[in-house]
Amino acid sequence: MIYLIGSMNNQILGSKLPQTLRDLINECTIFWKKARIPTKDRADCMKKLKKSYEVWRSLEKRKKRESETFKFQVKEFEQSLDNLFDIAHANAFDIMKIDIDKEFLRSQRKPGRPGCLLGVDMKLSQKEKRKKIRINQEKTKRKKYENELSNIEMVETLEFTTSEEEEEKKEDGGSMVLEEDHRPCTSGIQRATKEIMTPRLSAALDKCKVSDRDAVHLLTACVESVSLNPSDYIINRTSIKKCREIFRKKVAEKVHSDFCTLNIDFVIVHWDTKLLPNLSGQEKVDRLPVIASSPNVEQLLGVPQIPSGTGSEISSAVYDSLEKWLLLDKVQDFVFDTTASNTGRLNGASTLLEQRLSRDILFLACRHHVSELIMQAAFNEAKLHIISPKREEVLSFCFQKITEDHPRDDYKEFIELVIIVFGDIPPGGLKIRQPGAYHQASYECDRSSIK
Numbered sequence: 001m002i003y004l005i006g007s008m009n010n011q012i013l014g015s016k017l018p019q020t021l022r023d024l025i026n027e028c029t030i031f032w033k034k035a036r037i038p039t040k041d042r043a044d045c046m047k048k049l050k051k052s053y054e055v056w057r058s059l060e061k062r063k064k065r066e067s068e069t070f071k072f073q074v075k076e077f078e079q080s081l082d083n084l085f086d087i088a089h090a091n092a093f094d095i096m097k098i099d100i101d102k103e104f105l106r107s108q109r110k111p112g113r114p115g116c117l118l119g120v121d122m123k124l125s126q127k128e129k130r131k132k133i134r135i136n137q138e139k140t141k142r143k144k145y146e147n148e149l150s151n152i153e154m155v156e157t158l159e160f161t162t163s164e165e166e167e168e169k170k171e172d173g174g175s176m177v178l179e180e181d182h183r184p185c186t187s188g189i190q191r192a193t194k195e196i197m198t199p200r201l202s203a204a205l206d207k208c209k210v211s212d213r214d215a216v217h218l219l220t221a222c223v224e225s226v227s228l229n230p231s232d233y234i235i236n237r238t239s240i241k242k243c244r245e246i247f248r249k250k251v252a253e254k255v256h257s258d259f260c261t262l263n264i265d266f267v268i269v270h271w272d273t274k275l276l277p278n279l280s281g282q283e284k285v286d287r288l289p290v291i292a293s294s295p296n297v298e299q300l301l302g303v304p305q306i307p308s309g310t311g312s313e314i315s316s317a318v319y320d321s322l323e324k325w326l327l328l329d330k331v332q333d334f335v336f337d338t339t340a341s342n343t344g345r346l347n348g349a350s351t352l353l354e355q356r357l358s359r360d361i362l363f364l365a366c367r368h369h370v371s372e373l374i375m376q377a378a379f380n381e382a383k384l385h386i387i388s389p390k391r392e393e394v395l396s397f398c399f400q401k402i403t404e405d406h407p408r409d410d411y412k413e414f415i416e417l418v419i420i421v422f423g424d425i426p427p428g429g430l431k432i433r434q435p436g437a438y439h440q441a442s443y444e445c446d447r448s449s450i451k
Contacts, residue, residue: 038089196233197243212241267292268333290321314349333362
């Protein structure tokens with residue numbers, strides 16, 4: 001016999017929700033599941049159980065007392081045993097959809113807990129059973145379809161579905177959404193089986209920056225132009241997208257395997273940050289082209305996006321690219337420009353990379369940027385005096401070069417500025433444009449272009 005509770009059974013019996021928690025919470029929740037009432041989290045249920053146990057344990061320790069306060073506490077505890085051990089979810093009424101289940105929970109919370117569980121609702125049970133079977137069949141078909149795709153080696157035999165559809169059907173007086181298989185159905189519409197995408201075509205679409213949606217219109221028009229039926233060919237956005245992804249992956253794997261078979265003894269690593277549009281084209285992001293070179297070999301390792309142009313981010317991106325291509329043990333030299341993020345003594349990318357590789361690496365700073373530093377020091381120390389014969393020679397050279405075609409307008413603007421500084425007027429008139437970016441690299445390009 002248990003104090004204030006009585007004898008213990010091996011399991012909870014009866015057709016009502018449990019009066020006391022004589023067994024574990026798992027056995028208690030069996031009745032709640034039968035009643036289709038959502039319960040609290042297991043941890044919260046255990047806290048409630050522990051709290052009830054502590055109250056009972058406190059009364060048991062003081063069971064020899066005969067004070068009025070103790071008798072009142074005992075009576076209150078005994079009355080609580082007849083009430084519902086409520087572990088329903090806080091939002092149970094919002095989660096529950098069946099009104100009868102809601103009324104049953106309300107009645108069980110009343111004193112005396114009127115009402116009880118009857119037989120199984122066969123109508124609802126059959127609905128749920130059919131729904132479960134359909135879900136399992138859908139999972140099985142999806143898994144089988146994915147396995148088929150992974151085992152296909154020849155892209156020409158790939159068949160892709162245009163989309164996944166869901167049909168609504170009414171059953172037993174209630175509407176229920178049935179998940180249909182996205183494989184070929186038994187309708188009268190014949191699905192296309194001829195593959196039109198090829199590696200060459202995919203590469204051409206990528207080179208011309210044609211989107212998947214635009215490719216659908218282009219391919220449909222091309223097929224019609226040669227008097228063929230477009231419905232016989234697999235032309236839809238999903239199939240084109242998957243084919244292009246497969247071809248890109250195969251090309252990348254082939255390039256990687258071909259490079260690894262060269263058995264190169266050493267490589268020189270080049271990198272430089274560039275501001276490029278992101279994949280959506282809405283904004284520009286920092287990207288880091290990483291190139292590995294060796295005698296008669298040049299290989300682009302990647303163009304990863306970096307959050308910022310700091311030495312730490314650059315070193316991490318370069319290291320990851322080298323690790324992916326298995327070149328960590330073959331790096332001998334670094335080639336980079338002379339920005340602080342690359343040449344910093346403590347946090348420069350070259351310094352951090354050398355530390356991660358745990359060996360001495362030869363630093364080859366860009367020769368153009370090295371020339372900038374030499375020219376800057378020379379111009380800072382030199383005092384220029386314009387001599388008349390030299391002036392005429394410089395102006396003659398500038399007037400000759402300004403008539404030539406230049407790859408960039410900056411070069412022509414630089415020549416015009418030289419003519420203005422030497423006291424003459426350029427052919428297009430005296431124009432001082434709004435200043436743009438001012439840095440050593442821009443000046444070095446201008447200087448190199450008019451040699």
